[in-house]
Amino acid sequence: MQRVATPEGTKALLNKYGFSFQKKFGQNFLIDPRVLDKIIDAANITKEDCVIEIGPGIGSVTQALLENAGKVISIEIDDKLIPILTQEYGHNEHFKLIHKDVLKVDLKKLIAEESPNRPIKVVANLPYYITTPIVMTLLENDLPVESITVMVQKEVADRLASKPGSKQYGAITVSVNYFAEPYLVANVPRNCFMPRPNVDSAVIKLTVNQNPVVKANNTKQMFNIIKAAFLLRRKTLLNTLAAHANLGLDKEELKRLLDESGIGAQTRGETLSLEDFARLSDYIDEYRSDK
Ligand code: SAM
Numbered sequence: 001m002q003r004v005a006t007p008e009g010t011k012a013l014l015n016k017y018g019f020s021f022q023k024k025f026g027q028n029f030l031i032d033p034r035v036l037d038k039i040i041d042a043a044n045i046t047k048e049d050c051v052i053e054i055g056p057g058i059g060s061v062t063q064a065l066l067e068n069a070g071k072v073i074s075i076e077i078d079d080k081l082i083p084i085l086t087q088e089y090g091h092n093e094h095f096k097l098i099h100k101d102v103l104k105v106d107l108k109k110l111i112a113e114e115s116p117n118r119p120i121k122v123v124a125n126l127p128y129y130i131t132t133p134i135v136m137t138l139l140e141n142d143l144p145v146e147s148i149t150v151m152v153q154k155e156v157a158d159r160l161a162s163k164p165g166s167k168q169y170g171a172i173t174v175s176v177n178y179f180a181e182p183y184l185v186a187n188v189p190r191n192c193f194m195p196r197p198n199v200d201s202a203v204i205k206l207t208v209n210q211n212p213v214v215k216a217n218n219t220k221q222m223f224n225i226i227k228a229a230f231l232l233r234r235k236t237l238l239n240t241l242a243a244h245a246n247l248g249l250d251k252e253e254l255k256r257l258l259d260e261s262g263i264g265a266q267t268r269g270e271t272l273s274l275e276d277f278a279r280l281s282d283y284i285d286e287y288r289s290d291k
Pocket of ligand 1: 101
């Protein structure tokens with residue numbers, strides 16, 4: 001069977017079904033088989049695995065996943081793609097197609113029903129307009145997912161793999177680092193897609209931590225602090241936490257705690273590591289319980 005992830009393969013399927021792209025769904029189909037090979041290699045898929053694919057499109061990635069995995073569950077929102085995917089791949093007994101918005105799917109239930117015993121890996125060329133909610137949903141909900149290998153906007157990949165103090169470092173970097181270890185697999189130029197997007201892309205692999213890399217007593221509070229710390233970039237931690245973190249402390253108390261914890265009230269949030277945020281959150285907790 002002709003590979004879909006080539007310019008000819010994609011054009012042939014588009015013509016066969018008279019499909020036209022919908023910009024609102026972030027549809028940029030992969031047409032470079034070398035990039036596809038890199039995704040499949042990096043995801044390290046075996047016949048033991050169940051792969052969840054978000055946004056199969058016309059099946060450019062799905063086709064290779066079906067050759068390599070034991071089971072593939074693809075979730076697609078676009079009505080017009082469902083008959084194409086059903087016609088082209090529906091005969092494969094290892095393929096399950098879900099016609100839904102991925103953000104409305106109960107993934108825990110889906111995994112329990114469809115593949116309770118196989119290791120779960122997520123592989124996708126993501127719709128860029130909802131990259132962050134998809135990645136955070138996959139990480140935050142305690143799903144039995146081993147790894148997430150995804151095509152994202154280059155700027156997002158750089159953010160996820162950035163270090164404290166750099167321009168790209170942000171709340172999303174720290175939050176993702178809490179759950180997983182990011183690895184930049186490959187940069188992908190815009191001519192690898194049809195239609196050609198306005199941005200460059202990259203494949204990133206997030207290997208989900210089986211044990212937390214840091215342990216904060218109150219993770220909800222820690223994430224509140226992280227979010228607030230990056231809201232006002234270039235402002236001191238004291239100013240941004242006092243304004244946005246809702247810690248129930250007055251500014252004087254907060255200043256003292258920041259200094260005493262060794263973090264420093266004049267520090268800027270973007271220089272703190274995940275470990276620093278956990279330490280600060282625990283320090284605030286201890287202060288409250290001693291009060
Ligand atoms: N996997 C295909 C490929 O690599 O050629 C298509 C990738 S395209 C960048 C993103 C896909 O996600 C499209 O098929 C689009 O219709 C689908 N999509 C967009 N929003 C979605 C959502 N909320 N839930 C599920 N699929 C979605």
